[in-house]
Amino acid sequence: MLTERQKMILNAIVDDYITSAEPVGSRSISKRGDVGYSPATIRNEMADLEDLGYLEQPHTSAGRIPSHKGYRYYVDHLVPWNSAESAELDTIRAFFAEKLNATEQVIQHAAMILSNMTNYTSILLGPEVFHxxxxxxxxxxxxxxxxxxxxxxxxxxxxxxxxxxxxxxxxxxxxxxxxxxxxxxxxxxxxxxxxxxxxxxxxxxxxxxxxxxxxxxxxxxxxxxxxEQRIYLSGATNMLTQPEFKDVDKVKDILDLLEETPTLLKMLAPASGGTGMQVRIGMENKHEAFANCSLITATYSLDGKALGSIGILGPTRMEYARVMGILGILSRDLTAMLAHWYK
Amino acid sequence: MLTERQKMILNAIVDDYITSAEPVGSRSISKRGDVGYSPATIRNEMADLEDLGYLEQPHTSAGRIPSHKGYRYYVDHLVPWNSAESAELDTIRAFFAEKLNATEQVIQHAAMILSNMTNYTSILLGPEVFHxxxxxxxxxxxxxxxxxxxxxxxxxxxxxxxxxxxxxxxxxxxxxxxxxxxxxxxxxxxxxxxxxxxxxxxxxxxxxxxxxxxxxxxxxxxxxxxxEQRIYLSGATNMLTQPEFKDVDKVKDILDLLEETPTLLKMLAPASGGTGMQVRIGMENKHEAFANCSLITATYSLDGKALGSIGILGPTRMEYARVMGILGILSRDLTAMLAHWYK
DNA sequence: GGTTAGCACTCATCTAACCAGAGTGCTAAC
DNA sequence: GTTAGCACTCTGGTTAGATGAGTGCTAACC
Structure with a gap:
């Protein structure tokens, strides 16, 4: 069990690292307005958090970055749930205002919207004809x-x-x-x-x-x-803009996997019945190529049965709060739209 | 008008550069079995070819690489037309032996075969319903x-x-x-x-x-x-294996363009009526992102009317002879298959 | 006891300098 | 017309040193 201060520090480190992509040091945490401790204190806590497995250090004289366990804790306990910016809400609202009248078209279009809005890669699973x-x-x-x-x-x-x-x-x-x-x-x-x-x-x-x-x-x-369900992919090249993937060889493996439709199908298959949001971090995706990626998925449904999924793939260092907010709203609205069309 | 010797040297340089991706020097040309001249002689000819615009030099002390004009000349006059390896013929034959009975499936499958066989990116234009x-x-x-x-x-x-x-x-x-x-x-x-x-x-x-x-x-x-015709893309990530695209920023532009279906549609639209093979080198593609790419296209047809195209995109330094051989055979066989199905 | 200032230490990154090698252009000889 | 020889140029890789961010530890402070 982490103390409040440890949570606060872990939270600060993840936040910082998400925006900067650089290992974060004790000094920069200490300088934040809401933190009332000196670098030395932070350092002690950071050493503890590292012992507990929540942080890691690329090398001795560098700052800390979150470990997989750290991200997991962040996602499970620390993510702020308020994060749907009004500009984004507007974009989504505008999207649903357009008159599209075929389910597939909507999904395809949604894929583009999602990848544009997030600057990550969106992977949508078309409606399951099955149900x-x-x-x-x-x-x-x-x-x-x-x-x-x-x-x-x-x-x-x-x-x-x-x-x-x-x-x-x-x-x-x-x-x-x-x-x-x-x-x-x-x-x-x-x-x-x-x-x-x-x-x-x-x-x-x-x-x-x-x-x-x-x-x-x-x-x-x-x-x-x-x-067979269809996969709609958009913004695959957004992966290339992430600094952690500036090495062509690493990103090749990721893009190769994205071309394998069957793999994606498996990955997006709605988790047994549940309609909640899923976050899979790093190797939780069961693929070496995605070791440094996170996949966030939500489902849209009809009559309470999951019809398909919408997902965002990004680096593990991804803006979880924002993406989860957007996916939550979009999946809810898609479900509402389908219910309205076919009841 | 180039002399025979100049043609021979230009041919040798393009061939060498295609396989090595390194500027080629006079010595390595002179050492080839079929060339009976010393490096010095070759150097003189190379200087002439550079003046004529067929070659360029990355810097003073480097070898020469073909210019766009050089590639053009190579494609128009020097490409050896015999180049369909028997192993490749077998692959294509095996492909047509499979019993696929929907045109779209065939095209989609052909896209994969093509990119696997060539290690470049294949772009196929689905059959034009129009005709x-x-x-x-x-x-x-x-x-x-x-x-x-x-x-x-x-x-x-x-x-x-x-x-x-x-x-x-x-x-x-x-x-x-x-x-x-x-x-x-x-x-x-x-x-x-x-x-x-x-x-x-x-x-x-x-x-x-x-x-x-x-x-x-x-x-x-x-x-x-x-x-609306459909675009089938396969092996986009093969671009990442080319040494000239090891820089992420350059390749991002290319892959971005490959996600733009309307652009690809325009690019592959069968050239006004003709059923021949087209080679567009570098900026002939009218897109900054493809400045270092070449696109080779052929068409398949029904009743003498072009139904769609099959194309291979690679670096300008691409194996023209091999790719042209493969595309030629595949387009011919596709046309034959369609004629057999729907006459 | 928790917190913090001070300090020595580590290590990646950057720069400059240097060397080796590949390739050229020119000149003069064949 | 062809070729050998040679001085010159430029890249790429390696090394050495300087820089600086960040740490861990100790000792002092509240």
Whole structure:
């Protein structure tokens, strides 16, 4: 347990380091208006904080920088929660005032806004189709062997996939099935679609349809992969402006990882159910390349279920308070907007 | 007009510089097996070539590097055209052997293959819907104010857009129009769609439909913006491996430009009709950030009309011969594949 | 006992000086 | 026309010293 004075000093060091990116010395802390102690006293406390693991020293004669544990403590106990500047609130308000009417467009645009506002990299996870429901299904023949399957969800997203059709299946059969599907499965959540396809329609189809097996296979692949969420990345190059990444080799690893969509998907997957804000510091991200990065994520949701995430990636030395404030507001407003659209 | 010997020397210098990234001196040229002259002779020729503007010298006691004019000459007259290594041919062949059945997927995948194979950045321009024709049109109501418009093209691409519906238009009216559209305008090239909409259907619709004006506006926006082509970028971080870009500030400008999709669209737009290969060196790209980059592009086409482009961006000191060889083959094979699919 | 002034010590960073090496241009000889 | 020889130039790397920020420790102070 830290004393009040230790908290105050840790807080001051993190704040200073966040803005300056330089190790901070006892003298500069002591000179701050709200600190009533001499450099020597601060030094003693700093030595203690280092022993406790909250600070570290790049080399003997340098100031201190926060350790991962130090950042963790800062984020968990010290971050001031008031930090949403009015200018930023205005930007967000202006963003929601624009009339955009497709969910995906909103998310994409939000990514840009976020990276511009924060000067970090924004990573947004597009809405999870999984929890939205079927609005309309269509199978449109392109030639005698292939067709394009189109799924429209209740949120107006359109997913499409090209499938190949076995020659023994006739056009009229396909039409029958698609009609059946549309009459019985509309408003079923996509994640239940396949199971309901079998349970509700299986019997009926087996009766009316000649090539049941083959047809089912086609539908299976048509409905299959549409659960892939999209990643919207913006401001990746903002990483290059951070002084800790002025070395090309280090930043290459980071940018390389940002090109790996599957990795990002995993990283942003909404933490099991919770809708709170997550801060992952350094190696908590489980990737060597992100050892000196922090990722802050929040979720937006519909009907209480997380639909997707919005995240900001920056150096561990990142403006936690400001970013958390912005993400909090934006995720809340996105959720509100979705609720307003689709209730 | 350059003498044969001058060409030979210029060629040797460009080749050397491309692989080493260091200014090349007279001695190293003279030592090459195929050159029968002493360093002194080479030096004289190099001085001449510098006077003519084909070479430049970073400083007095350094070797020479090719100038923009030098690269231009190299590309226009000296590039050896045989350079498609068998290993690379195999990779491309393997790529086309995979069964991918959606045009967009192929392009996206091709982008990765290209950047991996070349270790440069690949920029591909997705197929231009413009010259494909309408396969199916649909307007699907989401709620009483909005609907999603879906356009399926003859190449199986699905474009969708959310539009808002004025309250005075009824569902049945909309259905009527959509049916009309599907019966009369299927197989019309998308770029003629709007004009034919007016010329062929205008009269008939005006007769049958109550709110003609409003409905036309809806259709207009529904058909409007679907001409946007997609950019597929891969290997942007390969730029960071080039020694000339080891300075973060320089490379930041380049990567920033790569995030600007509209700029890339303009840059890759198939050069007026031609299907040949284009090489733009340094400032020929019209962007300060690309002053030390070269962009090589080729097009793929359907029915003799360019559908999109594939391009490689690298430093001006780039392996022109190899890249041009690869792009040539890939664009040819892409075109062949499209012709095979959609004829 | 907690706090602070004083001081010796450490270590990264900056500068200047120097050296080695690569490459040139010129001259004179072949 | 070609080449050997040589003086000259400029970069890059290394070393040595000076600078200064910051520390830890001790002893004095309240």
């Amino acid at each position: 939205t429901s079927l609005r309309h299904f269509q199978l449109l023949p392109l030639d005698d062997r292939t067709a394009v399957a189109i799924i429209v969800t209740s949120t107006g997203q359109v997913e499409n996939k090209t499938v190949s059709i076995p020659p023994e299946i006739s056009l009229s059969e396909m039409e029958k099935v698609v009609n059946l599907l549309n009459s019985k499965l509309v408003n079923v959540p996509l994640y239940k679609l396949k199971s309901q396809l079998y349970s509700e329609l299986g019997e009926e189809m087996q009766r009316h349809i000649a090539h049941y097996e083959e047809l089912m296979k086609v539908l299976d692949t048509a409905l299959e992969s549409d659960h | 494909t024709s309408l396969r199916h049109f649909q307007l699907l109501p989401l709620d009483d104010r909005t609907a999603v418009a879906i356009i399926v093209t003859s190449t199986g691409q699905v474009e969708n857009k959310t539009v808002s519906i004025p309250p005075e238009i009824s569902l049945s009216e909309m259905e009527k129009v959509v049916n009309l559209l599907n019966s009369k305008l299927v197989n019309v090239p998308l770029y003629k769609l709007k004009s034919q909409l007016y010329s062929e259907l205008g009269e008939e619709m005006q007769r049958h439909i109550a709110h003609y004006e409003e409905l036309m506006k809806v259709l207009d926006t529904a058909l409007e913006s679907d001409h």
